[in-house]
Amino acid sequence: MRVQVIRLVCALLLATLVSSEATERKAKIVDTSFEYNALNCRAHSASLTDFGGVGDGNTSNTKAFQSAISYLSQYASKGGAQLYVPAGKWLTGSFSMTSHFTLYLNKDAVLLASQDMNEWPVIKPLPSYGRGRDAPAGRYTSFIFGTNLTDVIVTGDNGTIDGQGAFWWQQFYNKRLNYTRPYLIELMFSDKIQISNLTFLNSPSWNVHPVYSSNIIIKGLTIIAPVPSPNTDGINPDSCTNTRIEDCYIVSGDDCVAVKSGWDEFGIKFGWPTKQLVIRRLTCISPQSAAIALGSEMSGGIQDVRAEDITAIHTESGVRIKTSIGRGGYVKDIYVRRMTMHTMKWAFWMTGNYGSYANNSHYDPKALPEIKGINYRDVVADNVTMAATLEGISNSPFTGICIANVTISMADKANEKPWTCTDIEGITSGVTPKPCNSLLDKGPEKIKTCDFPPEILPIDLLELKKCTYNIKHA
Template identity: 30%
Template sequence: MNFHILFCSSRHVTIELDEDAIYETASYEIWVNGRLKGVFHRMIQTIDGLLPDTDYEIMLVRANEASETVTFHTEPEPITLNVRDFGAFGDGVHDDTSAIQAAILCCPKNARVLIPKGTYPVTALFLKSDMILELQENAVLAGIYDRARTPILPGQIEYDNEDGYYNLGSWEGNPIDSFASMITGIHVKNVTICGKGVLDGRADFENWWSRPKDKIRAWRPRMIFLNHCENITVVGVTVQNSPAWNLHPYFSNQIRFLDMEVKGPANSHNTDGCDPESCTNVEIAGVHFSVGDDCIAIKSGKIYMGKKFKVPSKHIHIRQSWMQDGHGAVTVGSEIAAGVDDIHISKCRFSNTDRGLRVKTRRGRGKDSVLKGIVFEDLELEGVKAPFVVNSFYFCDPDGRTEYVGTKEALPVDERTPKIESIEFRNIVCRNAHYCGAYIYGLPEQKIERLVFDNVSITYAKEAQTGVAAMMMGCEPASRLGLVIGNVKNLILHNVSIDGQDGERLCLSGVENVEEEQD
């Protein structure tokens, strides 16, 4: 059995097995410097309790098989600042925001701020560059619901001597005032957030989730918000009960989310798991999502932000993760006005989400909204109601049900018209689908350039539910539909197996070229 080091800090190492399994595998032991650290079954696993600036040897053992020994050296760490020494109580009663913030502000370069066992009520904490924030096992940062005491990040602050503005807050693709998040990073770099602790927003329907469509002083906070940050790694922690999106990297680069749990009630409002927005080089690996909205939603702003900054989300790589009980397992859009490029999802498990692989866009996202290089491969879908959905008529905006957005007639292509260039689905098994195998529609005036299904199999649940596959006008409730595909220039079907649909296997309209082959 082979593995490699995925991440190493001063006191943690994360390994990834080099096997074909998805998310979990047969149990194995991890040995570090000749000592057993435990028995594990996940493909990506973090080991803690290491010492800084130290040589280590790590080996994996399964039954009578042992891996080669891999050596690594932990990062140096000059000092640890314990938040208890700065006055934090950790008793679940006192507001510990100021004490923890003081420790962060006093942290020297490459040092560690330690949050030991305990419950620490906080509003919002602001990171600084070149630091480690560690939450030990049974340490909980517990969100305080108090809109009057929570800082606000202004959406736009005009510069004094030049055109333009300083953007801090964001809400659903626009520069709008929002509350600072439990962990907020503004123009920081080289930060690790790690440990076995918990970030608990403590949101519920009596506080943050009440009146979710209303702006009350400002829009709801996230759990981790990274605005123009670089080289940030979050590893090992659990994030739960967020007021809104859980993880929101925004105009950031080199962001990693590794070996995490992200969870919230299935009926919670806007609690997306991870939403990279206008980001580059984002890695999501070994993360279990179970949330009330999209597990992952890749974005690049609405048309104002897309036209002004033209920063797409690109080089987003997602693997060895489990998406469970959300609206969409992995979604591109709908706030996608600057486009996306090189989106690669592989070796993931989707369970009981409403939709599996989901692209949502609409007229009005703009000509800079070009979606290309989207590849989903080596995936397992179980109980997903609509496994493949591409919707160019997405109506969940204030103007989403207008004639302009919803008409199926071809309109003139102009500066408001988005484009989908290429989407590929490869080596995917879908079991127990409900509404359909796929529901895919491009715009009639700007058809999807290239759509590929390669080695894809779909079966349906014995008692398949009836529902609406795509949030678009004219999409009626259905059950056991085959592949419904419209407005595509080039459709390639290779080794596509559909078993148990009601009616036609392929329901095509406005598809110019079809290539179908079975080996």
Template identity: 30%
Template sequence: MKFEIITVTSRSVTIELANNQCVYAVKDFEVYVNNQVAKVTRNNVVTIYDLEPNKEYEVYVKALDDTTTSNIKVFRTNQEYVTLNVKDFGAVGNGEVYDTAAIQAAILSCPANGRVVIPEGKYLSTPIFLKSNMTLEIQKGATLLGSTVREHYPILPGLTETNDGTDEFYLGSWEGDPMDCFASLLTGINVENVIITGEGTIDGNASFENWWEDAKVKRIAWRPRLLFLRDCKNVLVEGVTVQNSPSWTVHPLFCQDIKFINLNVINPKDSPNTDGINPESCKNVLILGVDFSVGDDCIAIKSGKIYLGRKLKTPSENIIIRNSHMKFGHGAIVIGSEMAGGIKNIVASQCIFEETDRGIRVKTRRGRGKDGIINGLFAENILMKKVLTPFVINAFYFCDPDGKTEYVWSKEKLPVDDGTPTIRNIYYKDIKCEDSEVAAGFFYGLPERKIENIHLENIEITFAEDAKEDFPAMMSFLDKQVKAGFFIGNATNVTIKNVSIDDVIGEAFTYVEVDQLNN
């Protein structure tokens, strides 16, 4: 067995097995730290806690039924200047009184390279604001519980004019546009070198009796996220469970060099807009070992709807997704539909998609803009189980109030203009899809701007015996399907290599206006 050390903090280390298995190793294995068993698991990504700061450790792994061990790797934990316990600042942790002031006081008092600890207990709170150069540890048995009283939440304004009149200052965001929204239970604005770690829980306390009621109605301001990061750098979120979010669960916006490792992201299947992790206009993002079970898209990569996308032209780029398990939700990995700033270089591997409506999904439409370029989506070694339609690229997505206008749904070749998006360089390889239902895949580009360079290789798709019909994509004038093959329309340079579709009804592949077909 081989492994790599992924991250080291003052109190934890995360390792990743070097194998070709999706999410889980073939057999249970032990993780040894200084010759003591620290954990027995089958997860490819493992975090060990309760280490001491600035101390050298040796780590190795061994399969339970094997006498051989991996090589030993040596690491040193980070220095830690001081530990501040929120209970020393007056936090009660009984879930009945508000502990916001005590937690916020501990954070604001924390010096550089210090750690704020939330120990076992239930801490009722309104939004907490992070600061730079610190660690926030939510320990095992601890829950940071969000208030359900809207009036207790500060508002992040969407747009604020600067005093010199040369620009605007953006804070609040709602579905890709600058709008007033409530601050999140954990909020980071312009912070860097921050670690959020631990085996505890961040619970938004949302339900259909509070935040999810009349979800599409703005009341005072738009619903908060659970964790919102704005213009942040070098942030690690590791180990914690995040659940019951009022809307998008984890939302980094205009951030770079951020890592989400070994999280549990949990929201009910029917909860509205509770996407898991939504990087928006972010650069250098790692999503590793994350377990999703949500009510909307598990991962949705975005870059602004129209206004901010066109004005700031900041793409989401260099995003790696690996060894993560996506369950339920509308899509496992989704690009768009707010992508007016562009999205490029997305790499996904060793993941399991289970009972999501779609697997890898690209959604856009006319009006997203010439800077809305999706360029470079690479996925390989993926296992999909009971995914209704594994592969979707939809350039006619009928979102927004004008989403069902002729401008959006027309299949005529319209003039290329400032609203015309681009999709190119799609590469899918070594993917197995079991018990699909609706269609193997549905790719439909714009006639005036065809999808460029699609490569499908070593893909196996089977359908469930009791498959039920549904729509393969969200676009106007589309019929329901069941056990349909691949539809590819308005594309150029398409390569199909060793793709099998069992029990298909009708043609395995249907091509409409496809140039340069290679199979």
């Protein structure tokens, strides 16, 4: 009898221990619920921790990202997949995306770019550039990269992507780079792209670079880099069609938005323009560059750009067109309205003498860019040093410039001659201070000549869906 009692007590103790361990294991499984708006929702989801990810800021997660994305790629034709990055600091080198895929960052997740050069593969120069921007040879693969993809989303609850760019900037200034610095995100030859609700810090070079792609939504980004940092452009749509950039805040060491389409003879030969671009509700701070730049690499052409509700603060120029002899291509049908500027060097700036050639000795001097149909209206600026410098090209003037309903208040130490114009043709209406004589004043009755196009571009018909997820992860 005593033996049976002892056995019963032992069995009860064992059952209690097993139950306790099971409860403890269950408690370690975290159930995370969240929702967001996206081009497409996904049928499958996993966490980076499921693939060995460690968010301590020191452990490399490059293999974890590669393994996770490789595994989830099997669901591309089965409703797509999402990779969830939890709170933590996730050190990683470059990794590539897949189609029908979402990368989602928790609000307290930080992706840290590795400073181990072995984690940055080198790839060929872009065909429309013919060489790297920093060096003639190839370029380091961007931090988040992808090519020939469909339906790709990088988003989050304002999670952070930190390029730790000081390492790269120092290499650049000391001329130690054999290849061009990486960008934070570059997607090539891809369709249906969304990049939204994230913070980008300290990019090695450009931040967001969609290239040779279409149907792109870039929304709700905060992009910050130190003002002295080299070439840290915010968003650079490059040879892209049907793109929407909206609700972004950018502090940059270069242009906040730079519209591009290839460089000199390489861009001319490649012949892939940027067109049907919408930029709205952009706030920019860039004391050394422009809120919106068109060029200078525009050899494939730039057409039908619509910018509205733009705020530039302590920025070198509001809208700048950059090109030169030998660049070829065109910039035409550009529309800007409702722009507010505070403390600027230039409100408007165009130059046909930008230089910066892909090959200083082989560009074609007969390849003249065509600049026409540039429209600015409903602009207010204060504390401005120069209202405008508009410099066309001799024997190839910039034409069809239209400026209406613009009030520019000059700074106390402003240039005595607020407008400088050479080799340009156009009209103005209701502009203060009085523009140069080559911009004919048509009077207030002609103010509608700079109207914004009423037609809706296809990208504004692309709507986001509400996606809701539950993720269980350790």
